[in-house]
Amino acid sequence: MATETDSSSEEGVDWRSDASAEEMTRRERYGEFYRRMVREPAIIAWSDLRTRVGIIILSVYLLMAALDVFGLWRNPSPNQAPRLLPPFQNWAFPLGTTQSGVDLFALIVDSTPFILLMVLAGGVWATTLAVMVGTVSGYKGGSVDTAITSVSDFFMAIPGLPLVIVLAITFSPENPILLGVILTINYWAGLGRSIRSQVLSIREESYVEASRTMGSSTFRIIVKDVLPNIMPYVMVNFVFAARYTIFASVGLYFIGVLPYTGQNWGVTLNNAYNQGGLFTMQALHWLLVPIVAIVGLALGLILVSQGMDRIFNPRVRTRLSGESESIEGEDDTTAPPGGMV
Template sequence: MTSRDSHETNGEPSTDRPTVADGSGAPANPLDVLESEGDVDTSLGTSDKIKKYLRIYIYEPWLVMRRDWRALVGLTIISSYIIVGILGWLFLEPTRMGHGPNQLPWFRSLAHPLGTNLYGVDLMRETIHAIPMILKMMFAGGMFTIVMGTVVGTVAGYKGGTVDKVLSTITDVFINLPGLPLVIVLAVVFTPESAYALGILLTIEYWAGLARAIRSQVLQIRYDEYTEASRTIGLPTGTILLKDVLPHLAPYITIRFVSAMRTVLFSAVGLYFIGVLPEGDTNWGIMLSNAYNNGAMYRPQLLHWILIPSIAIVVLSIGMILLSQSLDRVFNPRVREKHKSDGEESLEEEDEVGGKGKGMTLG
């Protein structure tokens, strides 16, 4: 019976994992580093397993991201939105009409730092209270996209046959559906008010492109040596998909998750602006619509009314773009190994310095 270790005979290294062409020995799969290191020894205690998972999935990615300005800026922006949204929702009272003086310009009052609109609504409070809803929509849309796309694409590519034909047909139908008209019709018919339902609605057909791309990747992976070895030794299909197939797809899935969230952001703002989505909680699209309908584009004293939500949208989008670009380095095995080695050397240097310091103290 063939196993993954069958190649490690006569002192020869295992070749069940493909290597890069330059002979460096680095795994061709972006997540082979994670996968090989992530095989936790069953003899380890619970605390040791937790430490090992934290090192592989938190510490080592952080070593890469902390040296990439795009990752740092992107994480800072997104984290700031999350923190401000939570704190604002907890401690900042919602604004209302007549909350302050009408048409107050921004940066003129400590009570209303970003000014007020035509009706005395505090624009800073309104902008902050719109953050939780848009983040919920973005998260729901991103999760729906990657779950649907990953499940459909993986099953279609791995199973093949009739299952592949049926799922591929469904995928092709959704790919060819007119996205914006479909969303508008569904929004008018169902009038969803939940932020999570709206996020799913806005990505109702976006998952199909991900499913097709994943299917093509799985068709190649299913015939790799290590996948064949897993089938030969009788591993369940679910285990093979989780351990051998999905790790290859993680970089692409992660990037598409961020892309789906950006799609939800712009789609939601646009559809709220034109009045397709039902008005409920405070939303940047509604703010832009109200500002435009009241002539903020042509009245200098109201220009900040339309600029503030626009800036909030653009900055959040830039943060997601930068984070998405930096993820390629996080999943690059060569970069991870380099930064891992640098991190270990730094820790060794710190230990040496600490040891010398203790010796001097004792002396």
């Protein structure tokens, strides 16, 4: 009986130790994921001045979107204040008012969620499709490359602006996600060809050849070996696609192609221009406020994209890991036993 009890207790201890080891392994795995995917990119991004400024600018737009989504700021409506009130004279209306007494800051806040959704949809659609087309075409080659390249050439041959105008008039999109996709309907083609040229050189590298020799699947090679090397280029072009979406939408709203539903920076520009914002000093701020909002969002996206190169650059990541390990090693060697000074 004693022997059975001892053996059962030992089995219990072994089971608990195995469970503890498995739990530690899972905890270490989560810690490694957090370090590589969250902590290191955040440190690298924040160490670059351009990225810090870009994050701050984009945070302002996200804050304005939150103010509108959660109803923390008043809705724009006529006769809220005196007409054509200049900016920074009445802090209840910090950016001034329009000809009909509408709060300009409320107009910008009310437009921000729509603009951000549209920009995100356009950038994600164009970049994702371009990455899929470019990586598969460049890596596979042969008949697959020929077929995909022919489709890309067809879409590149279609004039972008006339196509977008025809689609906008036909569908009159009021949903920001649909509008973002329409505005970048053939933007992906040129980007896909550029990514293909990048992949053509990467697929001949020794590490890609080693993965093929070991029998790795095409999907795994593209995800593990190809995509990390083109991510800086992809992120920069994502920002270019997002910026193109902003300017295209504002331009089409300004000339009246897109439907005047709700508020939009292009609609505000159109109203300001039609009511003398370009010719009278009293209404000049009405024209400048949406222009500053457009330029500010584009600038924030560009600054963040410039910092993406540091985040995805393996040399910077390796250097950061080496510095972290050296700092930890110095702390271990210099700290006295027991933590006493």
